[in-house]
Amino acid sequence: xxxxxxxxxxxxxxxxxxxxxxxxxxxxxxxxxxxxxxxxxxxxxxxxxxxxxxxxxxxxxxxxxxxxxxxxxxxxxxxxxxxxxxxxxxxxxxxxxxxxxxxxxxxxxxxxxxxxxxxxxxxxxxxxxxxxxxxxxxxxxxxxxxxxxxxxxxxxxxxxxxxxxxxxxxxxxxxxxxxxxxxxxxxxxxxxxxxx
Amino acid sequence: xxxxxxxxxxxxxxxxxxxxxxxxxxxxxxxxxxxxxxxxxxxxxxxxxxxxxxxxxxxxxxxxxxxxxxxxxxxxxxxxxxxxxxxxxxxxxxxxxxxxxxxxxxxxxxxxxxxxxxxxxxxxxxxxxxxxxxxxxxxxxxxxxxxxxxxxxxxxxxxxxxxxxxxxxxxxxxxxxxxxxxxxxxxxxxxxxxxxxxxxxxxxxxxxxxxxxxxxxxxxxxxxxxxxxxxxxxxxxxxxxxxxxxxxxxxxxxxxxxxxxxxxxxxxxxxxxxxxxxxxxxxxxxxxxxxxxxxxxxxxxxxxxxxxxxxxxxxxxxxxxxxxxxxxxxxxxxxx
Numbered sequence: 001x002x003x004x005x006x007x008x009x010x011x012x013x014x015x016x017x018x019x020x021x022x023x024x025x026x027x028x029x030x031x032x033x034x035x036x037x038x039x040x041x042x043x044x045x046x047x048x049x050x051x052x053x054x055x056x057x058x059x060x061x062x063x064x065x066x067x068x069x070x071x072x073x074x075x076x077x078x079x080x081x082x083x084x085x086x087x088x089x090x091x092x093x094x095x096x097x098x099x100x101x102x103x104x105x106x107x108x109x110x111x112x113x114x115x116x117x118x119x120x121x122x123x124x125x126x127x128x129x130x131x132x133x134x135x136x137x138x139x140x141x142x143x144x145x146x147x148x149x150x151x152x153x154x155x156x157x158x159x160x161x162x163x164x165x166x167x168x169x170x171x172x173x174x175x176x177x178x179x180x181x182x183x184x185x186x187x188x189x190x191x192x193x194x195x196x
Numbered sequence: 197x198x199x200x201x202x203x204x205x206x207x208x209x210x211x212x213x214x215x216x217x218x219x220x221x222x223x224x225x226x227x228x229x230x231x232x233x234x235x236x237x238x239x240x241x242x243x244x245x246x247x248x249x250x251x252x253x254x255x256x257x258x259x260x261x262x263x264x265x266x267x268x269x270x271x272x273x274x275x276x277x278x279x280x281x282x283x284x285x286x287x288x289x290x291x292x293x294x295x296x297x298x299x300x301x302x303x304x305x306x307x308x309x310x311x312x313x314x315x316x317x318x319x320x321x322x323x324x325x326x327x328x329x330x331x332x333x334x335x336x337x338x339x340x341x342x343x344x345x346x347x348x349x350x351x352x353x354x355x356x357x358x359x360x361x362x363x364x365x366x367x368x369x370x371x372x373x374x375x376x377x378x379x380x381x382x383x384x385x386x387x388x389x390x391x392x393x394x395x396x397x398x399x400x401x402x403x404x405x406x407x408x409x410x411x412x413x414x415x416x417x418x419x420x421x422x423x424x425x426x427x428x429x430x431x432x433x434x435x436x437x438x439x440x441x442x443x444x445x446x447x448x449x450x451x452x453x454x455x456x457x458x459x460x461x462x463x464x465x466x467x468x469x470x471x472x473x474x475x476x477x478x479x480x481x482x483x484x485x486x487x488x489x490x491x492x493x494x495x496x497x498x499x500x501x502x503x504x505x506x507x508x509x510x511x512x513x514x515x516x517x518x519x520x521x522x523x524x525x526x527x528x529x530x531x532x
Contacts, residue, residue, distance in 0.1 A: 032305065033289075033293055037499070094506075102494075105496075110494065
């Protein structure tokens with residue numbers, strides 16, 4: 001049980017770390033000349049990193065032979081959803097001025113906005129069904145539903161790739177991490193990595 | 197970055213065989229902060245005079261400051277330009293730490309961190325191509341020849357942010373007229389410095405180097421277009437395109453090429469860097485146009501640096517009255 005507690009505490013720490021990162025930026029230089037843009041970038045990066053961290057819990061648990069890491073997976077997933085919601089909320093409020101027309105136009109004409117919105121839309125039902133009661137209620141379907149997380153993560157990486165400046169390859173490290181996390185789930189790799 | 201830091205940044209020079217030579221005239225060009233204060237007072241006094249309430253003492257004081265300063269840096273003509281926007285300028289701090297200058301890296305904080313290594317003296321500008329009088333001019337001669345004036349312009353980046361910058365410079369038309377374009381000249385091509393030793397990102401393939409830009413000759417001759425050598429009453433900081441940059445206020449910022457070393461008049465439309473890099477995203481004309489979107493940025497709105505929410509973007513960045521006639525009869529959706 002103590003091990004599960006360590007995992008939970010680590011997850012809580014990771015979930016809150018972006019707040020510290022943003023706080024340090026604010027204290028140092030007010031997040032620079034364009035603080036809204038910087039806030040949007042930092043919350044977005046926080047969401048994607050936490051989502052990838054959540055996806056790495058199961059493979060690590062298997063490799064270490066510690067299935068009790070599970071609660072950390074849920075916590076990190078919920079934290080990713082929270083930061084993604086904040087990220088989208090700031091964009092809607094300060095970039096789009098809560099104007100539904102402007103939001104629709106962005107979704108229609110800016111591929112990165114559509115990809116990001118789709119990723120967030122997929123994470124919401126996953127967050128809503130992350131608790132034990134929903135798991136019991138959904139039974140087998142729970143697992144099928146939560147496989148959507150791979151689609152959401154892929155869309156989030158695509159979102160980063162489509163918005164970045166030309167030639168900067170900002171999405172590359174995220175894409176590599178996601179590819180690795182998907183690769184370790186392939187049955188042959190998974191069998192080899194599992195510690196019994 | 198404080199004014200003192202900016203000056204120190206310029207003072208940092210490489211040691212080497214010609215280091216001693218370089219510290220001579222170049223350092224003399226830097227306006228000492230106390231003289232800048234003098235000019236501020238002068239500006240304030242001029243404003244006071246315009247209102248008919250200038251205290252005579254401060255005008256006297258300011259006049260003496262300006263004569264001392266003329267040696268250090270050309271004093272801008274203090275008459276407010278009819279082209280000035282009445283909007284409050286962006287803070288100098290923000291205008292010098294949020295820059296797109298890919299020669300120093302793609303992050304907007306990179307130029308402020310790295311551009312201090314740029315040596316801005318000696319600096320020569322070559323003007324050639326379709327002109328009767330091609331010439332290579334030393335920058336200091338250029339500064340003496342064309343009296344600088346202040347122009348407070350809006351600057352709109354294609355990334356949907358904007359600033360208001362008090363530039364100091366002179367109309368490009370004056371230089372071009374003196375070089376006497378031939379009857380074949382139709383376009384003006386600009387080129388930035390190519391020197392990977394000073395511009396580290398030129399070691400990468402981020403963009404095809406050197407950075408190139410271009411204007412149609414009638415655009416280049418428009419009185420709004422200036423070659424800037426300073427801003428905020430001081431010499432141009434390296435991250436803003438020192439020592440000489442183009443300012444075309446009705447076009448997206450990437451047209452306003454920095455650290456210019458060559459101007460060539462041509463018969464045909466010259467290749468331009470961003471247009472080469474992504475022709476469907478960046479046109480040759482690149483006039484600020486809220487009706488033509490970029491795939492990554494809506495051009496309908498912009499964030500003025502220092503403001504929280506976005507504001508609507510104006511056609512031709514608010515200079516439609518002055519420049520719209522240049523594009524009469526053109527389909528600006530096609531020629532974006």
